[in-house]
Amino acid sequence: MTEPDPGTPPRLSRKEAKARTRELLLDAATRVFARKGYAGASVDDIAEAAGFTIGALYSNFSGKEDLFIELLSARSSTRMADALAIVGDSDAPIEQRRSRLADHLVEVAAQDADLAVLEAEFWLYAMRKPDFHERLTAQFRENRDSLAALLADWAQDQGRSGAIPFEGLSTILLALFQGLVKLRRTDPALVPDDLYATAIRWLFAGLTAEYGRDS
């Protein structure tokens, strides 16, 4: 009944089964690395959390470091680009765009409880491995430039002066966001939802004061 055609291949092909094992191991690694840290986590912990043994782990990854790097790469690839796409292509008024940016940041931070902890683990790892230090720096520069370009667009829509230092502003916004996410993980009561929006509003009000308001 559950196997209508005994001759057909299993519901999951060998390739699919291996891919699934790989995904389960990566998910488990996310949890274990977040809970125990990179150095503190053992391959045994990870394999067990995924419901396998270390044999399966070494069959899918070359070792602990490989597993960690795979996670690091997967995380960093899409997140920021997605965020900018969401808040970028809009015809909404500027206030709505700003609050949408803030909302999205809140959502990202809320969606993944381990975000701040893993972020810290990745950062420390990168600070100690020159290769990844470079990658991290380059990636941040990209994010900053994308955000700066988006902000420049917004400013242009409003007909503002081009003298605004968008790079500096973007750096400040990204640093602020990282700081608030970390603080919120420390104690959610310290960082109410609307603090993101408030901070952004104040910063933009300051810009308006210094660089002139909408023409």
Added chain:
Amino acid sequence: MTEPDPGTPPRLSRKEAKARTRELLLDAATRVFARKGYAGASVDDIAEAAGFTIGALYSNFSGKEDLFIELLSARSSTRMADALAIVGDSDAPIEQRRSRLADHLVEVAAQDADLAVLEAEFWLYAMRKPDFHERLTAQFRENRDSLAALLADWAQDQGRSGAIPFEGLSTILLALFQGLVKLRRTDPALVPDDLYATAIRWLFAGLTAEYGRDS
């Protein structure tokens, strides 16, 4: 000649010698924990970096965790209070106070190259040990409240409205500072000295715009 009075005690008493060993071990621990991380550092590494063996280490500390906690406690005790004292009791105009605050933050960050890395290590440790999580939260609250009180004083000197949410502002300033320090450790070129001051200026300009300017 070098020992004018053989009967007198050595230049360092036993107590002093032990205290010195303790300090050397703590200094070494700072460097080793910053370079290898808490879990990645071995007590052997630390003892060797201090010029001793593990025997001396276990004679002065109960183990690796004890050493780490001693460091954590020593670091957190004075820093923020000192910073506020420096920028607090002043009769200088508001612009000068703001730039002095920014200068001091730059100085703190520059003085200690390992600040950001150790800060991350401490934070991750605290996130995994409930006792220290509580201590960290309480400490941040204190810092935030001290800063908020300082800012309220400044505002009062300027005769501004009391409606400004100083707690939120302080949280934002502290989060921003932490984020910028971390970013600067990632790549100093991303965070020029004056970005601290710029960020603070923009935020305060935003506040002025929302809550009214000097009477």
Added chain:
DNA sequence: GTCTATAAGACGATAGAC
């Protein structure tokens, strides 16, 4: 007070059974 030697265990990684 510090060092040397050592105990007892956890670790990452590999080889071969199934």
Added chain:
DNA sequence: GTCTATCGTCTTATAGAC
């Protein structure tokens, strides 16, 4: 493709020499 058994290394911590 996954599991079990095992190797060699490194770990924290202790006991006793000096």
